[in-house]
Amino acid sequence: MESPISYIKCFPFFNFIVYEAKMKKKSDPVALFAELYEKILQSGALEEPSAMTLATATPDGKPSARVVLLKGYDEHGFVFYTNLESRKAAELKINPQAALCFYWEPIHYQVRIEGSVLQVPEEEADAYFATRPRGSQIGAWASSQSSQLKDRTELETRFRETEQKFEGETIPRPGFWSGFRLAPQRFEFWERRENRLHERFLYVRKNARWEMSLLYP
Numbered sequence: 001m002e003s004p005i006s007y008i009k010c011f012p013f014f015n016f017i018v019y020e021a022k023m024k025k026k027s028d029p030v031a032l033f034a035e036l037y038e039k040i041l042q043s044g045a046l047e048e049p050s051a052m053t054l055a056t057a058t059p060d061g062k063p064s065a066r067v068v069l070l071k072g073y074d075e076h077g078f079v080f081y082t083n084l085e086s087r088k089a090a091e092l093k094i095n096p097q098a099a100l101c102f103y104w105e106p107i108h109y110q111v112r113i114e115g116s117v118l119q120v121p122e123e124e125a126d127a128y129f130a131t132r133p134r135g136s137q138i139g140a141w142a143s144s145q146s147s148q149l150k151d152r153t154e155l156e157t158r159f160r161e162t163e164q165k166f167e168g169e170t171i172p173r174p175g176f177w178s179g180f181r182l183a184p185q186r187f188e189f190w191e192r193r194e195n196r197l198h199e200r201f202l203y204v205r206k207n208a209r210w211e212m213s214l215l216y217p
């Protein structure tokens, strides 16, 4: 069994989470993600711990990546919300494969998740949209995300017009705005170690089970 002593000297206590999962052969990557995410939330080390890079690609293999916020997760998948006419949504429509990547820099973790993506049910999107601040709801209506914008005034005018249109009313979710759920097929947990001998713990979904293995750093 590997000794964690050298790790204790070099890194704060929460840097044992992946090491421990590996040693105990924890077989549920979603539970491991939850454990890490909870620690990160509690640490207060990051302003946006839910920020994750989302990579999509065209069917001919041209990738694109951007940051979105994680709005929920469980064993069924990882959820984010966006404009359905955006570049990412257009790519997901024809190629529903995506990758997520979290980097929690102050505590030296990376989590990579890959899988296929489905739009969330309408009721789920409605329920989430209803929890958003009014300004963000209006912003969703006002933005033709990823389309060319003439100038900032145009966007601000659209915001004000939408504000007036819905004045005194509950704002419904735009039909062109919803969420996607990425159902994970592969997780990789990366934990920093000295001399760049980092821990890389991989889970791959096979025959309805998670197979675990290690990767060279």
Ligand SMILES: Cc1cc2nc3c(=O)[nH]c(=O)nc-3n(C[C@H](O)[C@H](O)[C@H](O)COP(=O)(O)O)c2cc1C
Residues within 6 Å of the ligand: 048, 051, 064, 065, 066, 067, 068, 069, 070, 080, 081, 082, 083, 086, 087, 088, 089, 145, 146
């Ligand atoms: C911290 C952060 C959080 C973001 N969260 C979201 C989000 O949850 N949904 C979203 O559509 N865009 C979000 N964005 C904006 C995207 O990065 C991106 O600019 C936008 O979605 C358009 O991407 P696309 O043209 O590739 O579709 C966020 C950006 C940052 C920096």
